[in-house]
Every structure is written in structure tokens, then in C-alpha cells.
Amino acid sequence: MSVKFETRFQHEYLEDYEDGECIFEEGDTGRDLYIIQSGSVQIRKKTETHEFEMTIFKKGDFFGDMALLQSLPRYAAAYAVGKTRLLILKPAGFLLKIRRDPTFAFEMLQQLSYRVKMTNDRLLGLVSRHHIPMDEVQQLLKAIGGGSTGGEQP
């Protein structure tokens, strides 16, 4: 059960979660961005056979960015670990947040850049272990790193 605290802006508010409580499920259509004010959040992803932990986000981290920036359904589920308080930004509040707190944009880009690098490193690790032909690897790398789509879905 969560408790909402309305703040000065309607597009930005706080929510409290108990340990193990679901914040959103995989496939949900919410567009909010979450920033962890206190506590931690576990991100879980289901496959056909398993459910596994993708990562744990801690105080100060953000998540839910894919739904906000690309209007996609939630890619994975999020659960509170321990008592957790989240600052929740509605899409309209996101630009206002950046205007009032510009370093947030810098930190977001920095984290996204880090996540891309980690994904590329893991992909290259898998590719080298499974001896995939080089031309296929090259095509794959071009597909994931290949320029702007202008905000359109590929």
C-alpha cells in the first residue's frame, strides 16, 4: 500500500512503498519517471522460462526512463526493497525538472551512456564466447549504435 504526498506541482509527487511492494509490472503502460529518494528498487524481467533480477537501483538512481522517453510499455517490473520513497515525475514535469535542476539531465545522460557501454561490453563478451561470424557481429553493432531515429520507433 502506498501513500501519496502531493507537492507544489501536480506533475511531481512522492510515494512511499513497503518492502516487496510492486511499483509497476512488466508491460504496464505508465509513462512516469521514478527517482529514488530513499530505499532501493529491484528490477525484475520475465522470460518464457525464468524470472530474473536485472539490477538493484539505490538512493539517487532513476528508472522508468524507457517508458517516458520512448512511450514503450514497461520493459521490466519494479519492486521496493525495504521502505522506499520515490519522487515521481509525470512526462510534463520532466522538462520542468531539467529546467530547475539542469544537472539531472547531465546525470541521466551519464547513466544512460554507462548502460549502453555495459550492454555493448556484455554483447561483445557473449559474441566472442559463442564464435558468431564477424559480419553478423558488425551488423548487430551497427543496428544498436547506428545513429538517430529522430525519436521514431525503429
Next chain:
Amino acid sequence: MITTIHTDRLVVISDLHLGNPFSNAKKKVIPFLKWAAAEKFDVCINGDGLEIAQSSFAKVAFEVPEFFRVLGEFKRAGREVFYVTGNHDIALEHFLEDWGVMKVSPFLNVHSGETRVRIEHGHIYDPFFVKFPVLYEGLTHFAGLLLKINPSLYKLWITFEKWTSYRRSKKSGIVGERPHFREAAEELSRRGFDAVIFGHTHHQGHRELENGSNYFNTGSWMLTPHYAKIENGKVSLEEWKEPVRLRWVGSSSSV
């Protein structure tokens, strides 16, 4: 670029303005760095450590070598030096890091125990700097000329700022500051920062924010030297008073 660090012992200073005609910070900051190294603190210079906007390169070149020699000693004693850029030294960020003594960044997120601290110079929250950058730069140069004529005009300006903001600041902000800085600290604290440390305004002080976080400003070493101390997750604002005797730890030189 490093913007996140983990440390249990860090001291933060700002606005030394080394090279400015009014700044005598070098005399105070060198013993401070020696003390910090002896006490095993890392150090963060939170913007405007060097003065480019109101000074000649010759003056900066005269002031800086001894300061950098001491920073080198500090580094050799096993401590880290972080430099957060301010508005009077933006032009230097391209080569400050290449000198190999310090790590330069636009802001610093410090993890100390369970505490998260944001260190930032704060000029991007100054409405005058953001809205009128050309006029701001022009007036900064003009103020530099006035300081060359009579350095004590600076003290007069600081007193004027304190006087004009006294009633407004008593409620929520630090005396001398415009409310934008406390509001910016409030906004940052909503992202899970337990403390926010700014410089830039030259008005040192501390205020508790609405959500229980804390806002500090370390003021300027051109007046009374203050520093923020982060020690095992606790943050405090202290005035620097030189101890009677200092010695280097892990280095051959001593004072």
C-alpha cells in the same frame, strides 16, 4: 568524467580567487592544505579557485605555482584533489586536469556512509548569470577594474548584499544570498541528497531544508575562510583557524 566519489573524509572550500587583486587566500589555503593532508582528508575546491575573469594571466601565473606545488605534495601524501569548475575559471577546465594533480568535474556527488552530498559551485542557479550572461561578464570585468583601484570596495559590496537581503534571508535562506540558491538546494535534495554544498555567492552559512536535508555555502576565502567537513557521513560547516604547528604526513617537507 568522474562525478561520483566515495569517501569518508573530505573537506570542501570555494572561491579562493587566486590571482584576484583582493585575494589573499593563498596565505591561508596553503597551511589549510597541509593540515588537511595531515588529518587524512581529501579536498574539493568547489569553483573559482583561480581567477581568470578579473585578473591578468601574469598575476595568476605569479600566484598559482606555489599553490600547485602544495597540491602536488598533497597528492603525493596519498590524498585526492577534486576541482569543481565555477564561473571565474570555466576557461581553465580544459587543461586543469592535464596538469595531473586534480580531477575536474562540473559537480560532485559524494557518498559517505549512507549520506549523499551534492557539491556544486552554484553559478547556474544565479538568475543574473543565466539570464544576462553577456552583461554579467561585462560587469565582472568592470568590478575587476574597481578592485584594482580600491580592493576594499569588495567588502562594501558584500556588506550591501547582506544588508539588502537580511529580512528576506532570516526566514529561509543564507543572509546575503538571493532565494534562488536555497530553492536550487531544495530541488536537488528531492533527488535523494542529504546535503547540498554550494559556493559562488561568497556568503557562508547553513540552513536546514523543508525535507530535513541541509544546505551549506562555504563562502569565500577572500574574507573569512570557511570549509565544509564531510566525515563518516556527517557534514558540518567550520571556520578555518590555523593550528600552532603543522606537519606533512607521508612527505619530507614540514612546517
